[in-house]
Amino acid sequence: MHKITLKRTAICSALLSAVFMVAGCNDDDNSSNKNSGQQQAATETLSGTAATGAPFKDADITVTNKNGQSKTTKTDVNGKFEISIDAGAPYIVKATKGDVSLYSYAAGKGTVNVTQLTTQALLAASQEAIYGDSKTLAEIYSNWANIVSKTSADKISSAINASAKEVVANLKTVFETNGFTATTGYPDIFKTAFEANSTGLDKVLDNVQITGLNGNTACSGTGSVFSCNFQYKVNGQPYEWKYTIDTTGIVIDLKDGNGNSGIPTGNYNLNMTVAIAGATVPVATIKNIPKPENKDQFCASEDVQKALKEQGQFTINSCSFNGTVGNINATIASPVGGFSYTAKYEYSPA
Structure with a gap:
């Protein structure tokens, strides 16, 4: 049904x-007086799925806010997680299991996915104007508080969103084969909720393999020679990622603050x-x-x-x-x- x-x-x-x-x-005055002066630190909850097609199960999920404060939890057998952290957007997210590390980004509370595609988008947005001297994923993650303090959240979000569109443009055929079109709207790879069950967005992940998913991965160059030291396969075949691909017509299916x-x-x-x-x-x-x-x-x-x-x-x-x-x-x-x-x-x- x-x-x-x-x-x-x-x-x-x-x-x-x-x-x-x-x-x-x-409420009566006694209740008001009872709660007077009692103020708890505001928290925000992030939840989502970590997957590379198959669920990234029993992985460590660590969320770090703009102040450098972190919280850690684990994914379940379906790659699902939920974690509350002291409010302080934007957040950077890392999922680690063995020698594989996936990364992601959240502009606020709600749904956040952690996949090979979010990892690609986060890293490919590593222009010097955004991340400064932080070149590798591990450096970006460990220097997050410093990066946010020197660069506006809007500027970071804009760069990462542009990079997310580049991901969709590179994989346009794969997305369209799995039901995402310019008419229906392409998914937000960071916030479109999905199940790791080989349907929808997860089917896209099944067909895209990215090797080199660890903290040592870096990007270099500018313009037409910009590249990251990932290796790609799409539908089982080697693929040369296009970092200057035209994103005209790529409209992301916009989400609210909860994804x-x-x-x-x-x-x-x-x-x-x-x-x-x-x-x-x-x-x-x-x-x-x-x-x-x-x-x-x-x-x-x-x-x-x-x-x-x-x-x-x-x-x-x-x-x-x-x-x-x-x-x-x-x-x-x-x-x-x-x-x-x-x-x-x-x-x-x-």
């Missing part, structure tokens, strides 16, 4: 704002409200989206749970869907204490 993934991260943010607003209005695509198109409008402490608060109305076919599709969506987990301890108590109306009753921990609420999703023909 086809599973619909409801892209509702932006809605969840609005939902949380409504929940906390109502909860705050019903999710825009709301998918469909024939229904969604009206969402939240009920808490006897009050009903409107949250959002989204037009022209698909409607879940049944309770399993509605309740199985991971987007709501993932988005809310980033905000605090979140538990779904019950979930129902009658074909047009879905209700999620949940408990969430907030700065003013734990409480329950119900989010209501009403679908109507567009």
